[in-house]
Every structure is written in C-alpha cells, then in structure tokens.
Amino acid sequence: MGLHPYADRYAVHPTLPGTGVPRDQILREIEEMSAAEDAVAHEGKISGSIYSGDEDHYAFLNEVFGHFSHANVLQRDVYPSATRFEGEIIAMTADLLHAPEPVGVLTSGGTESLMNPLLVYREWGRESGITRPNVVMPETAHPALHKGAHYFDIEVRLADVTDQFVADMASVRSLVDADTVALVGSAGTYPHGLIDPIGELSDLAVERGINLHVDGCLGGFVLCWAEDLGVPAPVFDFRHPGVTSMSADTHKYGFGLKGSSVLLYRSPELRRLQYFVMPDWSGGHYASPGMSGSRSGGIIASAWAAMVSLGREGYLAIAADIFATARRIREIVGEHPELRVLGDPLFNVAFAASTGEQSGVDPIDIFHVNDALAAKRWRLNGLQHPPAVHFCVTRPNTLPGVMDRFAEDLHEAVAYAREHRGEQPRSGATYGAGGLSVPRDRVAAGMAGWLDATQALPSG
C-alpha cells in the first residue's frame, strides 16, 4: 500500500474545492472504494478487524445511525433517547459481565475504555496521598494502557508472562508496592487471545486493597458466551470480588459500528472520579462524563440496536461458530510439526514456528509462512517476543469453506517457508500501521512516514 492511495484514480483535494463536487460523483467514488476494500473481508480471510461482516446487519445499523448521526448527546435534554440507549447498553453489558450494579460509561472505543480507568485510579490514589502512582500489568497488556499511563503520568510496571503467555503472578506480586494503584489483566490478550489469571489478580488486589481493571475490550463480548456454550473458560469478570472495572468493546464482538465501547465500574464512587465538571465557566456550568465533548447519538443508537436486535440467541449462535472455528484453526496448525500454538486460546489463535528441539524438524521463519498466506490474501497479524502470527476469529472467518481454504493455504505456506529458509521475509510484526509493507528493521520509520502522509498530500 502506498502512502497516497487512490491519487492515481481520483482528484486529490489538498484544498477545499471551489465548487462543490456533485453528490453522485462523490457517492460513486465512495461506493467504488468501499466495495474494493470490503472484498477481502467478504472472502473471510481477515483476522480481527471485521467482526460481523454481515451486510444486512450493517445496513440495519446504518439506518439506525442515520436517524441520530447529527445528534449531539452532550445536549441530553434535546436527545433523551441517547440516555435510554446508553443506560440500556450499560445495563445489558453489566448483566453479561456480572457487575453488581449497572455502573458504567459508553466510550469511543477500547483505547478510551482503557485510558479512563487509569485516570480514575490515579485520582483514587491521590485521595489517599499517592503522588507517584504505578500500575502493574503483564507485558502482553494492550499499548493503549501505556498511552493512558503516558498521558496521565503514571508509571507502568511490566510483569513477565509464563510459558503459557499469561501473567506470571510471582512477577506481578514482586512489582506491587505502596504506590501501586491498580493491576491490569486481560480477557483475552490482543497478542495471544489468552485470559490472564483474573482470579489470582483479584485475590492480590483484595489483599493489597488496590484496584483491578480487566481488559475485555477484545474478548469481553465473545468470552462471556463460553459458559453457556459449554466451552471451558475461567471466570474473568466481576464475579471476582477484586475486579473494580472492566472494558468490553461493542465495536468488536458486540457487533456495533466502529466507535463504541463499554467501560464498567464496580461502584458509582469510582465512576465519579472520571467525570469532569466545571461549574463556574463563562459558557455555563459544564459537565461531561468522559474524555469526549460532543458525541454522535448515531453511534450510541446503533450499538444499542446491534445488541437488542441480536439478542442472546444471536450472540450465542455467532460465538458458537467462532469457538468452533478457533478449535479448527488449532487442529489445522497442529497438523504441522513446524508450528506451535501459543497457550490455550479459545477465539484468537496465535502460532509460532517450533524450535528444532520442539519439533524434531528444521525450524522455519513464521514470517515466511505469513508472506505466503498474504500472497493468497490472508491477513493475519504479526507478533513479536516471540515472533508469531495470530488469527483472531470473527464471523466472516466462520463461513462455509473458509477453513478448508485456510488448511490448504497454510499447508502451502509451510512448504514455502521450508524452501525459503535463511532468506529475509517480507512481513514482520506491525500493529497500528498494519498493512504497510515495511521491512522488520524499518517499522518505526515506516510508521512515521504513514503518519506524516496526512500532511503531505500530492498536489493536483
């Protein structure tokens, strides 16, 4: 992908066009771009990212969105419907994740749902005189937590993971001190889709009288169905008394449109610490529950519509297919001694190259496997420490025939990796500028180029 996609096909607008572009032309361009870009998603070859992929579902949500897209829910009195939607989304999610009370906020996505609790726990620490707060989390915790800690000047202490790639409790325990305001665990982790030992993290949080955030941004809305489906998964939610907050993204396995996530707190007292209120501003008394000011009612309405239209039965059916497909991926990967699955995943399967000792065969480079899969339009996600890829299963991956194609293509990809031992692979471990074809040693430079591209549009 170049830094200026479509410059060869459509007019570039580095400045506002003098005369408005006709709507039909704009719609034509939009339809062409979206059809081309969604084509791979429809083949079911993308890991994560496209969670529902059901065009009927999207059309319905877009219709709902249209009714409130212009509504600013900061003005509660004008749009009371948003209060209904938001309250019910929070209550339904609290019920699914066994929160004692429906206390939460709707945010713009996983990142905001991880940053807010960090702010809350910093403020919580301040109330008891902690001026240099730290949070302890396993190294697999999502970068948004580092971003939040960076913004709010909180020290991050990274705990090791075990050989099963979940938080190593001895390491977590060794990092906690009197300035620790919170622990973090994930259900499941982005890299390997695994559930940290939330029960043990909860025990430690209770013992130390500190907070515990469970990052269920990715897994919350799919793992919550495991128990009903008889899929063995440990308890990872508010049923553990030490869990004080939890995030789950409606825009991932909640199957809403992009731009929404739920953040739950154990108590209203904790939630209050994230409110921002300015009573004496010349513009009037200002109050907002989170980081955003104005927010679109359309996103909230469509997240609500996704939840109530699917209902328990809808979610259960999709989750059953996702768990079954993840099991199938594990079997397919297991057919190759050159590959090994990391940990014991249920919905997001990470696999790496086996070492010679593990497999008894000559080791291959996992990124050669990824190169060959990418050539067949599969889009898995590259990981590091150790080098690996993951296949985060979403609904499009569960459709008939997709796994048969994956089995064939993985077989060929392993053969390709065997043939290209010792050569430099094209792919590597990149997340955030995913899709940029940047050699492994130049990821940072590639990323900077991608970010700069917004300011460097070609003229003409």
Ligand SMILES: Cc1ncc(COP(=O)(O)O)c(C=O)c1O
């Ligand atoms: C475990 C986990 N937490 C947080 C996030 C951040 O979510 P978002 O990209 O919606 O900000 C992700 C994204 O994939 C995730 O996998």
